[in-house]
Amino acid sequence: MIGLPVGWVLGGVAFLLGLLLLLxxxxxxxxxxxxxxxxxxxxYLERHAAAWFRHLRGFEPAGNELAPQDRAEVSAVEEVFxxxxxxLAGEGMQNRIREFSNRHxxxxxxxxxxxxxxxxxxxxxxxxxxxxxxxxxxxCRALARREVSQEERFQLLLIDLAFRPDGxxxxxxxxxxxxxxxxxxxxxxxxxxxxxxxxxSRLDELEKDTQYALVDVLGMKQDLARLPFLEKLxxxxxxxLRIRALRAVDxxxxxxxxxxxxxxxxxxxxxxxxxxxxxxxxxxxSEALRYAEKLAGDESxxxxxxxxxxxxxxxxxxxxxxxxxx
Amino acid sequence: xxxALEWIMLFFGGLIFAYMLVVxxxxxxxxxxxxxxxxxxxxxxxxxxxxRFVDAFYSKPVSILVPAYNEEAGVVASIHSLLNxxxxxxxxxxxxxxxxxxxxxxxxxxxxxxxxxxxMLPQLQTKPVKEVYRSRIHPNLWLIRKxxxxxxxxxxxxxxxxxxxxxxxxxxxxxxxxxxxxxVMKPIMTSNxxxxxxxxxxxxxNGLTVDYGAVDDVRLSGRALVVMQVVEYLxxxxxxxxALSKFNMVLIISGAFSxxxxxxxxxxxxxNTTTIGEDMEMVVKIQRFLKEQKLDNRVEFVPDPVCWTxxxxxxxxxxxxxxxxxxxxxxSLWAHRRMTFNPKYGTVGMISFPYFWLVECFGPVIxxxxxxxxxxxxxxxxxxxxxxxxxxxxxxxxxxxxxIGSVLLESWSLNAFPKRRDVLRMMALSFTEVVWYKPxxxxxxxxxxxxxxxxISSWGEMERVGATTKGASK
Numbered sequence: 001m002i003g004l005p006v007g008w009v010l011g012g013v014a015f016l017l018g019l020l021l022l023l024x025x026x027x028x029x030x031x032x033x034x035x036x037x038x039x040x041x042x043x044y045l046e047r048h049a050a051a052w053f054r055h056l057r058g059f060e061p062a063g064n065e066l067a068p069q070d071r072a073e074v075s076a077v078e079e080v081f082x083x084x085x086x087x088l089a090g091e092g093m094q095n096r097i098r099e100f101s102n103r104h105x106x107x108x109x110x111x112x113x114x115x116x117x118x119x120x121x122x123x124x125x126x127x128x129x130x131x132x133x134x135x136x137x138x139x140c141r142a143l144a145r146r147e148v149s150q151e152e153r154f155q156l157l158l159i160d161l162a163f164r165p166d167g168x169x170x171x172x173x174x175x176x177x178x179x180x181x182x183x184x185x186x187x188x189x190x191x192x193x194x195x196x197x198x199x200x201s202r203l204d205e206l207e208k209d210t211q212y213a214l215v216d217v218l219g220m221k222q223d224l225a226r227l228p229f230l231e232k233l234x235x236x237x238x239x240x241l242r243i244r245a246l247r248a249v250d251x252x253x254x255x256x257x258x259x260x261x262x263x264x265x266x267x268x269x270x271x272x273x274x275x276x277x278x279x280x281x282x283x284x285x286s287e288a289l290r291y292a293e294k295l296a297g298d299e300s301x302x303x304x305x306x307x308x309x310x311x312x313x314x315x316x317x318x319x320x321x322x323x324x325x326x
Numbered sequence: 327x328x329x330a331l332e333w334i335m336l337f338f339g340g341l342i343f344a345y346m347l348v349v350x351x352x353x354x355x356x357x358x359x360x361x362x363x364x365x366x367x368x369x370x371x372x373x374x375x376x377x378r379f380v381d382a383f384y385s386k387p388v389s390i391l392v393p394a395y396n397e398e399a400g401v402v403a404s405i406h407s408l409l410n411x412x413x414x415x416x417x418x419x420x421x422x423x424x425x426x427x428x429x430x431x432x433x434x435x436x437x438x439x440x441x442x443x444x445x446m447l448p449q450l451q452t453k454p455v456k457e458v459y460r461s462r463i464h465p466n467l468w469l470i471r472k473x474x475x476x477x478x479x480x481x482x483x484x485x486x487x488x489x490x491x492x493x494x495x496x497x498x499x500x501x502x503x504x505x506x507x508x509x510v511m512k513p514i515m516t517s518n519x520x521x522x523x524x525x526x527x528x529x530x531x532n533g534l535t536v537d538y539g540a541v542d543d544v545r546l547s548g549r550a551l552v553v554m555q556v557v558e559y560l561x562x563x564x565x566x567x568x569a570l571s572k573f574n575m576v577l578i579i580s581g582a583f584s585x586x587x588x589x590x591x592x593x594x595x596x597x598n599t600t601t602i603g604e605d606m607e608m609v610v611k612i613q614r615f616l617k618e619q620k621l622d623n624r625v626e627f628v629p630d631p632v633c634w635t636x637x638x639x640x641x642x643x644x645x646x647x648x649x650x651x652x653x654x655x656x657x658s659l660w661a662h663r664r665m666t667f668n669p670k671y672g673t674v675g676m677i678s679f680p681y682f683w684l685v686e687c688f689g690p691v692i693x694x695x696x697x698x699x700x701x702x703x704x705x706x707x708x709x710x711x712x713x714x715x716x717x718x719x720x721x722x723x724x725x726x727x728x729x730i731g732s733v734l735l736e737s738w739s740l741n742a743f744p745k746r747r748d749v750l751r752m753m754a755l756s757f758t759e760v761v762w763y764k765p766x767x768x769x770x771x772x773x774x775x776x777x778x779x780x781x782i783s784s785w786g787e788m789e790r791v792g793a794t795t796k797g798a799s800k
Binding site: 005006009010012013016017020023024027028030031086117118119120122123126130150180181182183185186209301302305308 | 365371378385445447516517518716719720726730753
């Protein structure tokens with residue numbers, strides 16, 4: 001019989017079990033420390049909840065006692081800010097949060113931005129953006145120059161937009177597909193009006209994905225003043241852009257101008273006819289039926305299905321026509 | 327004679343030993359990848375992302391499909407949990423697959439439903455639909471009653487009726503955490519549609535209190551059999567799927583909780599209505615479709631979003647479940663056997679398929695052989711003791727060490743069971759796994775293997791099953 005490494009394997013298993021035992025001890029100690037931090041954070045909140053309320057509502061300046069002393073207290077302050085920002089935010093409150101964060105939290109997040117842990121860096125970026133810590137704008141720009149993940153890249157763009165809106169479009173006109181469509185939309189939606197206007201006026205220079213997102217956002221914003229811009233896009237040679245522009249017109253929720261509707265009803269593209277079918281529901285019944293008749297025998301099931309709501313009225317009109325002819 | 331016996335023992339001993347080494351190396355690598363991934367995400371404040379995607383402007387609408395067959399006991403809690411989801415735009419389609427109990431009546435009564443019309447595009451062939459109801463309390467809740475055709479058929483009906491471009495499948499007895507759908511949709515939303523299917527983490531609900539569809543106070547069940555399954559789920563989901571997902575090699579995402587792009591699911595042919603493991607079959611079909619069309623889309627597993635599901639509490643039900651899972655596994659592997667070692671299918675064909683064949687499918691035969699070998703070797707005594715001891719040690723390494731490691735990894739990264747006592751209990755039971763739970767599941771899986779092998783020649787005559795959730799692959 002060949003010699004088997006039983007001793008080695010036994011040693012290996014014993015070593016691994018010993019290691020797991022040590023990890024268990026470490027885990028429990030780490031948990032105890034976390035629980036202690038959570039207790040410290042709650043104690044901080046209990047002590048200072050009223051003072052925070054008075055400060056953030058503008059009744060009194062922030063006293064030195066509010067400055068967090070350690071990680072636990074920083075997390076307590078974060079919870080206070082998050083809670084107020086989510087529920088009661090106003091410009092004055094945001095300014096007070098920014099001021100306090102710049103003074104007392106910037107150092108903490110500066111360290112986190114340099115962390116090798118991705119979660120720590122991303123959490124810091126979230127807080128810098130949420131609390132408006134512009135004292136760290138330069139640190140964020142330094143981070144942006146390094147190779148970062150898609151999530152960090154997007155968060156850095158939001159921060160750049162918030163802290164330096166002037167020239168934002170110029171700096172980021174070509175994102176080279178670095179961010180997703182959803183992120184594109186969010187970025188465009190959060191743009192101040194002037195920045196958004198600049199992006200819209202330079203539509204042709206934007207990446208295709210950003211162009212599509214911009215048109216979607218125009219629909220979301222439901223700004224009637226944008227109708228002429230959208231109408232112009234309906235003549236685009238890019239089919240996708242045309243469909244999205246039509247969808248944005250539909251999203252405005254108004255009675256669609258006849259010219260647009262006529263072109264959409266006669267379009268060779270089923271998506272455009274589908275949107276037209278949705279648009280005609282907002283017309284008075286007699287006009288809607290005029291368009292619906294054209295679409296009633298459409299080759300696309302989805303277009304026909306969209307007209308279902310008008311079904312009984314369509315049938316009635318058909319009967320009336322037949323009666324008149326008869 | 328003695329010489330021949332010695333050679334046979336040596337041969338099988340060597341074979342089992344080599345297999346164990348391969349598995350241990352594979353598991354160690356998967357453990358390492360899971361550790362690195364969880365370490366990266368461990369401290370992330372997920373609320374930030376949740377809050378962003380909870381806004382309808384940025385999320386994609388989802389049709390939630392709940393196939394139900396005799397789910398009277400759990401369907402109402404499940405619907406409540408789905409109605410409570412933090413997700414901006416969903417429609418909820420409960421598909422009653424010809425239940426014999428009062429599932430439909432219960433849902434109609436509890437949610438004040440009335441007959442209604444719902445547009446459907448018949449893109450997949452299904453059994454006839456009998457009636458469609460819509461809730462007057464929750465207008466986005468629908469009940470579709472159809473003839474019994476199996477879970478796959480019920481899901482196909484759901485796809486035909488689904489209004490939105492993505493659909494999420496949930497078992498009729500499963501409970502979702504409120505933010506689970508947001509989190510499982512995140513890779514789909516941020517990848518510009520590159521991720522075409524995503525599955526979440528499934529955990530066991532036994533022993534927990536469920537109040538109006540929400541899980542209260544997570545604690546471990548008092549039953550050893552259930553705790554062992556909890557550990558098994560942790561190990562399978564955290565260790566196996568994270569690593570496979572990282573390299574786009576996932577072949578299974580749980581049917582209990584997964585999201586698919588409707589376009590890709592239909593392009594892949596929809597759910598198979600004759601196979602037992604329709605969830606695995608769907609993922610394999612999508613992977614196959616992607617590779618054949620040379621598309622770079624992905625299937626992902628997301629460890630954080632949690633779906634709670636009920637685990638069998640008795641040996642007989644657990645046996646049936648494991649037998650069915652294994653049958654489903656073999657059927658899917660067999661149906662797509664030409665992908666094995668086929669470079670055309672990339673890492674799925676070259677790594678996933680061989681791994682699933684060797685470790686997941688035929689592994690139980692070798693492992694049970696190992697147990698028998700250990701017993702024989704002890705009886706034969708002498709030089710075979712060494713082999714027996716060595717194999718036992720490898721079993722401990724393979725079973726106990728990885729199980730305890732998974733419990734610790736979970737506890738460190740996701741902390742689903744915050745009580746220290748629960749963690750210690752899971753670890754203590756992991757020590758006993760190799761002597762009772764493991765051999766039992768091996769026998770059941772081999773039973774499934776044998777049953778499948780006899781049925782492979784009569785592929786088209788597969789016995790139809792209802793859209794049961796208890797026995798479906800997790």
